[in-house]
Amino acid sequence: MTEMPHAVAVLGRGVVDPDEPVVTADDLGLTRGDGCFDSLRVFTDDSGRATAVDLEEHLDRLDRSARAMDIDNPSHAQWRQLVEETLDEWSTPGEAVLKLVLTRGREWRGPGPTALATISHRGPALPPGAPRPITAVTLTKGHPSDAFADAPWLLGGVKTLAYVANVAAVREARRRGADDVIFTTTDGYALDGPTSGLLVARGGALLSTPTGATGILESVTVEAIFEAARADGVQTRYELVPVVDLYTADGLWLVSSGRGPALVTALDGRALRADPDLAGRIARYADF
Known part of the structure; x- marks a missing residue:
């Protein structure tokens, strides 16, 4: 695995090149902000193993957001699989943010909601308890x-x-x-x-x-x-x-x-x- 500052994965497609387009021009998340998201911490240890912190709690909150917006949310199992696929490709040391994004999908005869995950590197890990x-x-x-x-x-x-x-x-x-x-x-x-x-x-x-x-x-x-x-x-x-x-x-x-x-x-x-x-x-x- 190559250390990188950013990673992208799309439900149904898996990990994709970060420069590859993943939404269409008529996606309602883009044109109307009609979608929701959640974000959480990713920590990569010295062995290169990346861990998503409090994933279940964030999936629960994303589910509540989707229900409030009447958007069909993928199951926790589907999101977990997407997160696992993304983390398997991530070994950049230090702190990162994992973002889970869900939109209503395409405005014109779309196949359904768009679901994707991104990881963005924040920087080296600070010592425990270090002031911020x-x-x-x-x-x-x-x-x-x-x-x-x-x-x-x-x-x-x-x-x-x-x-x-x-x-x-x-x-x-x-x-x-x-x-x-x-x-x-x-x-x-x-x-x-x-x-x-x-x-x-x-x-x-x-x-x-x-x-x-x-x-x-x-x-x-x-x-x-x-x-x-x-x-x-x-x-x-x-x-x-x-x-x-x-x-x-x-x-x-x-x-x-x-x-x-x-x-x-x-x-x-x-x-x-x-x-x-x-x-x-x-x-x-x-x-x-």
């Missing part, structure tokens, strides 16, 4: 914290392909001299990041934004941190956190499957508390 500091800014989402309560057609909590606003928010953060974004509501609460969940340490407990009415995506990694923290005797809660409380928190993280818990050291240009011992515990809870 970032800076962030708050940006409004333009709606209150309960905007999705009675509007299932808005697809709250669904990881759709329509990510253009998320990407635009990150660009705005970079224009402001920061690395990432914490979205906020018009009634003063924190939501999540464009590609990450929110984790707040306050008063000896760990908090994260609830799903449902807020419309945010359930975070597999936040839940894994919560489970490990509870086993360690730490209280965990899903509750709305006022934006003003972020600046005085005992610790603040943006958490994703690929990056793990990234410690926010400054928010809107204000330095935040950054306890290295607490950050190390959070990294351990996340298995990073």
Whole structure:
């Protein structure tokens, strides 16, 4: 196997050349963003063996997204086979992100949904518990914290392909001299990041934004941190956190499957508390 920065596999075809076209010009995922996806961490050890972390949990979340969009999702067994085929061809050392993409398929008499997997190399693996500091800014989402309560057609909590606003928010953060974004509501609460969940340490407990009415995506990694923290005797809660409380928190993280818990050291240009011992515990809870 040759080390490479990218790999692509298509359901029904297997691994293909990364430069080979895999979707048509009328695929609704391309023309309308009519599809969903999920992404997770891939770690390659010194022997060249690649492992997809928390695959089943991400397949479950992808299934929930597909059901919400009325798209026929391949079975877990089919996805697992596609992932195995892709990992068998992947030996690039370090960290990578595996993305599973599902679209509604072709607009004109298509054969059905398009399903594919990609792996993209992120870089060398960091030592366990190594700090991943970032800076962030708050940006409004333009709606209150309960905007999705009675509007299932808005697809709250669904990881759709329509990510253009998320990407635009990150660009705005970079224009402001920061690395990432914490979205906020018009009634003063924190939501999540464009590609990450929110984790707040306050008063000896760990908090994260609830799903449902807020419309945010359930975070597999936040839940894994919560489970490990509870086993360690730490209280965990899903509750709305006022934006003003972020600046005085005992610790603040943006958490994703690929990056793990990234410690926010400054928010809107204000330095935040950054306890290295607490950050190390959070990294351990996340298995990073």
